[in-house]
Amino acid sequence: MVSKFDRKHYFYADLPAGYQITQHRQPIAVNGYLKYTSLQSAKGNQRPVKKMAKILQIQLEQDSGKSLHDDELRRSLIDLNRAGVGLMEIVTAPDFSTGTEAAAFIKELLLILQTIKVCDGKMSEGSLRVDANVSVHHPGQPLGVRTEVKNLNSITGVTKAIDFEIKRQISELEKGNEIFNETKSFDYVTGKTVTMRDKERLQDYRFMPEPNLLPLRLYTNDTLPTGLSDDQIVNVDKLRDSLPLLPAQKRQAVQDKYGLSYNQAQFLVGEEGLLEYFTDVVEETNRDPLLTYNLLANQVLMYLNREDISIHNSPVCSKRLKELVVLLSHKTISLNTAKKVLEVMFEGDTRLPPDIVEHHNWKQITDPDKIEEYCLDAITKNHKLVSLYKGGKKKVFQNLVGQVHKMAYGRAEPNLVNEILKKKLDQM
Amino acid sequence: MQYSIVCYSVLNACEVASNMACYDGIEFGHRASTSDSTEALYASTRHQGFNEVVRGRILAGNYFLLKRNYDKYFLQAQRVRRLISQDFANIFKEGIDVLLTPTTLSDAMSYTDYISEDNRTRCEKEDLFTQPVNMAGLPAINIPMEISTSGLPVGLQLIGQSFKDKRLLTISKWFEHQVNFPYSDLVNSIE
Numbered sequence: 228m229v230s231k232f233d234r235k236h237y238f239y240a241d242l243p244a245g246y247q248i249t250q251h252r253q254p255i256a257v258n259g260y261l262k263y264t265s266l267q268s269a270k271g272n273q274r275p276v277k278k279m280a281k282i283l284q285i286q287l288e289q290d291s292g293k294s295l296h297d298d299e300l301r302r303s304l305i306d307l308n309r310a311g312v313g314l315m316e317i318v319t320a321p322d323f324s325t326g327t328e329a330a331a332f333i334k335e336l337l338l339i340l341q342t343i344k345v346c347d348g349k350m351s352e353g354s355l356r357v358d359a360n361v362s363v364h365h366p367g368q369p370l371g372v373r374t375e376v377k378n379l380n381s382i383t384g385v386t387k388a389i390d391f392e393i394k395r396q397i398s399e400l401e402k403g404n405e406i407f408n409e410t411k412s413f414d415y416v417t418g419k420t421v422t423m424r425d426k427e428r429l430q431d432y433r434f435m436p437e438p439n440l441l442p443l444r445l446y447t448n449d450t451l452p453t454g455l456s457d458d459q460i461v462n463v464d465k466l467r468d469s470l471p472l473l474p475a476q477k478r479q480a481v482q483d484k485y486g487l488s489y490n491q492a493q494f495l496v497g498e499e500g501l502l503e504y505f506t507d508v509v510e511e512t513n514r515d516p517l518l519t520y521n522l523l524a525n526q527v528l529m530y531l532n533r534e535d536i537s538i539h540n541s542p543v544c545s546k547r548l549k550e551l552v553v554l555l556s557h558k559t560i561s562l563n564t565a566k567k568v569l570e571v572m573f574e575g576d577t578r579l580p581p582d583i584v585e586h587h588n589w590k591q592i593t594d595p596d597k598i599e600e601y602c603l604d605a606i607t608k609n610h611k612l613v614s615l616y617k618g619g620k621k622k623v624f625q626n627l628v629g630q631v632h633k634m635a636y637g638r639a640e641p642n643l644v645n646e647i648l649k650k651k652l653d654q655m
Numbered sequence: 656m657q658y659s660i661v662c663y664s665v666l667n668a669c670e671v672a673s674n675m676a677c678y679d680g681i682e683f684g685h686r687a688s689t690s691d692s693t694e695a696l697y698a699s700t701r702h703q704g705f706n707e708v709v710r711g712r713i714l715a716g717n718y719f720l721l722k723r724n725y726d727k728y729f730l731q732a733q734r735v736r737r738l739i740s741q742d743f744a745n746i747f748k749e750g751i752d753v754l755l756t757p758t759t760l761s762d763a764m765s766y767t768d769y770i771s772e773d774n775r776t777r778c779e780k781e782d783l784f785t786q787p788v789n790m791a792g793l794p795a796i797n798i799p800m801e802i803s804t805s806g807l808p809v810g811l812q813l814i815g816q817s818f819k820d821k822r823l824l825t826i827s828k829w830f831e832h833q834v835n836f837p838y839s840d841l842v843n844s845i846e
Binding site for chain 2: 240
């Protein structure tokens with residue numbers, strides 16, 4: 228497996244050498260594919276659809292510098308710090324139909340690259356950039372003229388830019404206009420694509436083999452050369468064996484072991500550290516994984532996202548969450564109480580959940596007699612609602628339930644309340 | 656050998672076009688005072704900063720590297736280059752250690768004579784013996800041998816085998832010692 232380097236010549240202020248070293252003629256890898264899942268909306272539900280995108284090639288190349296245009300002072304500022312740094316460009320076939328599909332692909336790709344520690348995935352910092360080529364055509368017709376939207380640096384940007392460009396092209400064609408092969412950039416403020424450079428004069432990059440770089444040779448177990456030391460040999464088989472578990476494998480393992488859905492598994496696998504946290508809690512408690520998942524995905528993550536902290540810096544460590552899950556699954560506290568305990572812990576209380584519950588006297592009331600007392604109390608104090616209910620308006624039951632909970636300061640076990648209140652009302 | 660200079664003209668121009676691409680006046684060096692557009696700035700800067708010879712080579716090199724010309728010129732020159740390289744390899748395989756050739760076509764030329772022809776024609780003629788060595792990637796050296804009847808120096812070229820630089824230099828040293836060329840003592844003669 229040999230690949231070679233070429234010089235791609237063009238003049239631009241962010242390209243100090245006047246050429247970029249890339250792999251035009253013989254790139255490092257060709258004919259690949261990436262399986263991913265795209266969420267498709269149907270009847271308000273989102274179901275995951277398995278997809279596969281072909282990867283035409285991967286090439287190694289140099290980065291250019293960064294140019295910023297100062298429209299006010301009519302000048303360009305050039306930052307050369309990243310010029311010459313090595314990059315990997317992944318070129319796919321036109322296998323996507325919507326911005327959502329493309330975004331889903333990018334997400335999976337990012338996850339894989341982060342898992343194998345090749346990229347930190349910070350799109351906003353430029354660690355991964357997307358150039359989207361968009362064209363439209365009628366079914367059965369060949370591909371239309373494409374435009375290229377460059378330098379998309381967020382997942383939502385990818386989705387919006389592609390969807391906008393699709394709409395724009397369709398609109399133009401329906402008006403009877405032509406689509407020009409041009410380069411566009413995406414304006415995040417207006418949500419529109421705008422023409423960047425005039426690419427109507429097709430550039431001839433005058434590719435020339437890079438004379439200073441030797442061909443890059445990759446080997447497999449079957450093709451190992453003799454006479455070279457180990458640090459001179461790149462063995463693809465060896466590298467493949469050393470890979471950590473990839474996202475797809477992790478997701479399947481989560482689904483198989485804990486019975487979670489694809490979306491839930493993706494949620495856990497999709498963010499660094501989340502799966503470890505989840506496993507910590509579930510393994511120790513041996514509790515219903517779904518209970519833990521819900522608490523984690525809803526309450527914990529909501530708080531973390533609000534404060535913009537990662538799971539690693541969560542004020543509620545897996546140990547404390549574990550204790551909370553135990554209280555919940557023992558029905559010592561209700562779900563509402565659990566949420567209150569979490570809120571208290573997020574606000575800075577460093578005690579263990581049992582201590583917090585004890586302190587606030589938040590233990591769940593499960594004594595049927597006690598609950599019956601509250602129900603009777605609520606019935607007595609809410610004549611009107613009871614009359615409506617007895618008169619046939621079954622919906623007001625929830626209002627009465629609410630009244631019971633109010634009297635019990637939210638500590639009554641919900642199922643028992645429903646059961647006992649209904650019984651009491653029907654007995655009347 | 657007769658194709659070598661043509662082959663060299665093509666490849667040399669291509670490399671010059673590529674290597675001179677960094678002289679755009681943006682980061683360093685001369686920058687023209689044009690402010691019309693970046694393109695105009697590049698054009699003026701490079702026109703002012705390069706002489707005719709370099710500009711000619713850049714234009715030729717870019718022409719050869721165009722997509723439609725790449726195979727006809729650049730790749731073809733590379734194919735010829737491989738043949739030249741093989742020619743030399745075959746000779747050395749027969750048991751030859753070092754090749755001896757003239758370095759130039761005549762004794763040292765006067766400046767007036769030299770500039771009587773344009774650079775490209777001049778190089779095409781005079782570099783006949785030296786640039787095949789560059790095509791083949793072999794070590795070679797010029798050794799001043801004699802003073803001609805006109806009183807000007809004459810040199811001979813020694814060409815060695817690939818990667819046998821040390822052996823070439825050893826033989827050269829011996830040669831140098833044998834011919835005892837009357838070098839000028841420039842330092843003392845200035846006084």
